[in-house]
Amino acid sequence: MSLFDFAFGLSAVILGLGLAELASRFQQLVFAGRRVKWAPEPVLLAAIVFLVILVVWLTSWRDHEIREITVGQVALQVAAILLPYMVAAAVFPHTPTEGPVDLHRYYDANRRVLLGALLVGQVLNWAMGLSRAAPKITAAGDWPHPLVASFPYYSVIPYALLMFIRWRWVNVLGLLFVLAVFLPRAVAARIAV
Numbered sequence: 001m002s003l004f005d006f007a008f009g010l011s012a013v014i015l016g017l018g019l020a021e022l023a024s025r026f027q028q029l030v031f032a033g034r035r036v037k038w039a040p041e042p043v044l045l046a047a048i049v050f051l052v053i054l055v056v057w058l059t060s061w062r063d064h065e066i067r068e069i070t071v072g073q074v075a076l077q078v079a080a081i082l083l084p085y086m087v088a089a090a091v092f093p094h095t096p097t098e099g100p101v102d103l104h105r106y107y108d109a110n111r112r113v114l115l116g117a118l119l120v121g122q123v124l125n126w127a128m129g130l131s132r133a134a135p136k137i138t139a140a141g142d143w144p145h146p147l148v149a150s151f152p153y154y155s156v157i158p159y160a161l162l163m164f165i166r167w168r169w170v171n172v173l174g175l176l177f178v179l180a181v182f183l184p185r186a187v188a189a190r191i192a193v
Contacts, residue, residue, distance in 0.1 A: 008060055010074075011081050015057045018085035022046060025092035029103075032095045039104035041168070044175035045114060046091045051179075051186040052084045052118070056125070061191040076128060083121030087114050104168070111171070112163045119159040122152045154181040 029036050091114060093106045129150060158174040
């Protein structure tokens with residue numbers, strides 16, 4: 001077993017549990033049938049989280065040649081992975097056995113936590129990417145370009161705005177924007193041996 005296999009094992013479990021939780025909650029809603037009042041916001045957010053988990057898992061391969069790892073690095077990596085897991089586990093409500101389920105009301109009540117977790121996860125992933133690039137950046141004057149060029153504006157800014165703007169049309173358009181920008185990036189993610 002390589003160091004990568006050992007270190008990534010925990011991450012793979014967390015990511016897999018996130019997908020399983022997302023699928024389980026969605027399945028409960030589908031089987032609740034007419035009791036569910038559907039809304040586009042949590043469905044769009046679930047699609048974003050699904051893609052985030054897949055991209056995080058796929059891009060973890062870039063660390064396959066690591067020779068050492070610290071507790072701090074593992075802690076940051078696990079924190080960055082736990083955040084999308086938490087959103088995946090909470091993007092849809094637990095479906096009660098009786099009574100109506102209003103997905104818009106649920107989203108509106110929890111959007112700050114859900115979007116805030118994704119925002120912090122994006123910033124953590126960005127910071128970890130910069131730390132990987134740090135050995136290649138030799139002069140202080142070389143930092144502004146990587147800082148600005150790699151920052152995930154397409155998601156961080158909409159997440160921050162949607163945390164505080166309650167208008168439904170703004171939330172739907174903001175989530176559609178993130179999905180439209182992120183989907184081509186997600187589809188383009190590849191690994192090579």
